[in-house]
Amino acid sequence: MFPKAFHLYRVHDQDVLLDTVPFEEALAELRFRPVSPREARRVGWAPPAGKRSEALSHEIQRHMLLTMLKQERLLPAAVINEEVAERVEAREAAEGQPLSRRERQLLKEQVLEELLPQAFTTTKRFELWWDTANRIIGINAGSRKAAEEALDLLRQTLGSLKVTPLVTKTPPSRGMTQWLSDPGSRPATLLLGDQVELRATEDEGVLRAKSVDLDSEEMQSLLENGRLAAKMGIGIEGLARFQLHDDLSIKGLQFDDALLDEASQADDGDDPAVRLETDFALWSDAMSKVIASLLEWLGGEADPSMPSEATP
Template identity: 25%
Template sequence: MFPKQITPFILTEKLPSADVLNQKLATMPFVPVTGLDWFSEGFTPPAAFSPDLVFAADKTVSVCLKRETKQIPSSALKEILRERVADIETTQNRKVGRKEKQEIKEQIIDELLPKALSASIYSHAVFNSQFAFVYESSPKKAENVISKMREALGGLACKTIQTKMPSKAAMTNWVLRGEVGFSLQLDNYCLLKGVGEVAPTIKIQNKDLNSDEVQQHIKNGLEVKELGLIWREQIAFVLTENFTLKRIQFLDMLQQEAEQHGDDAASLQFAQQLISSANITQLLNELILLCGDLNQDEF
């Protein structure tokens, strides 16, 4: 599976072997949510064709954290609450106060939870010798995957990417000068925002970022929060101020390379995992250098 979004982390210690990792994750397996619980999460096989909790491809491993959450529509909850409050006020000829309403609401939730439908979210992550790639663009969701890995392993030495020059400043400079560097070039998208809570936000799409309009926005004090980039004409993506990669597209050359090595589901996943890990690693290393290298004070 090629990722659509990634929050990367720097690994500062080597992971255990795939076999040991599989044993550790087995202590925290996913179990369906039951009873009055709102949610359940745990590790589940990252590959549909295997029961293993770890899929190894050469020197990379992938894992998957599954979260199942019960869902009670707020409109249904409000309607049942309204009916019960109205019934009490009518039959007992008294007003229902705020505290009692909250107690009735909690009773309704307890009644509905065991019968409520659930929704599942799968968060995949790939680890190599240098990085952990969590296939989430939300820092909160990505941190949760890393937190669960730490819990299962008894510790995991990794940190978010912090560069000497913040990515926001670097992206603004790239757009202002009309070029990036190394194997990266500007695409046709950026998100600009001024300084302050009420500052304007401007989205530029399908437009030359060297245009006078975009340049003037930056000269007026707006900063680049998100920037579309292309790496080696093989991967298109959007870099954010949090150093996450969104809307990743592996272009035809890499897609075809994976397909040539993928005779079945297992070999295809093997190829995709290796290709995506190797290329994203090179891409990130170039981005880090373009942002002045890693901030060693954070390590």
């Protein structure tokens, strides 16, 4: 399993207790179970290696891996509103007078109670990677909201946990714009990709481009007109390629072929836990190096309580 995205956080607690046995027991207290007929959603911890494994956490060289499952019932608001409207109309016709706001709310609650058990469910999986040595957490999720849900579950598990989004002294938008406009400013190991999202400083919208030459004259002209890079495809030699976003999130993550080849050639004895730990050891080490490089390239880590350098 190689992740595709990360939202990055700084852990501020210095004395979080992560002893294997008590931590595994704490995870088990919030183990995932499917939603009941009366529940709209539920989250909980699940074995990272899948159903054939019981372990709720894996730790390798001070890197920890957890998996959160979130299950929700699919009950669109339009379906609820339509049913409520029909019942309101029928009641008003029968009683000869409009229903009060309170009566409408009670009808809506009744509709929810009746329809929820019939709704289909969808289940999503989110990985939480914790580099305990460097006190960084990465959530493999497509949105910041989903990442925060995983952090909330971790806080419930530990009792408390102080984290903030990882922030650099030079905003990623400014750094990416500089790398585009001034090739000489690019770090030696930075690989330029072929996609970018440029944001105008005024109401000119957002320009998105894929499979383009980011060193072209057209691109330079756009930058000279004041556009800033909000997202850009980059890579780090020997590690990975990805899209760096202006909030320092990483998406579209593709690890270097050498890492993938090493993982595929490893003998796991058809044991899902061994397979997962082999992959985890490779990509967690690579991600630590990716984050270290990004922090270096963007002027170091900023104090989250202080404003970062202003974007021009």
